Amino acid sequence: MQAMSDRTGGAWHPSPGAIYPTIAQLEDEGLVTTKEEGGRRLVTLTVEGRAHLEERSARLGDPFADFADAPNRPDLRDPLHQVHAAVRQIEVGGDIKQLEAAERVLAEARRSLYLILAGEADKTEE
Secondary structure, X not given: OHHHHHHOOOOOOOOHHHHHHHHHHHHHOOOEEEEEEXXXXXXXXXXXXXXXXXXXXXXXXXXXXXXXOOOOOOOOHHHHHHHHHHHHHHHHHOOHHHXXXXXXXXXXXXXXXXXXXXXXXXXXXO
């Protein structure tokens, strides 16, 4: 999963819920084997898996090719987690005025994000 994130410049962060069922299916089909090593799950192509990939590689191409020349993208997950943590603190310990103020800030943040998508980011800074 880390390799996928690295090869896409941070644009794709697959979740375990997306990856592990796929690995299980490939293992059931005899295309990969898995083993635990150093607290990590290592996945290796079998001979059949390599043949399967070679037969289809020309048609499938490199799934990471579109990301090769793309600039690294900012990872918004950490700032989002930080905002979530701050909101939880207000929910737990804030009084009614603080909760109402937080609600307004979140509504404005949502509005500002949609303005960015609409190409009107400069208007949010006025």
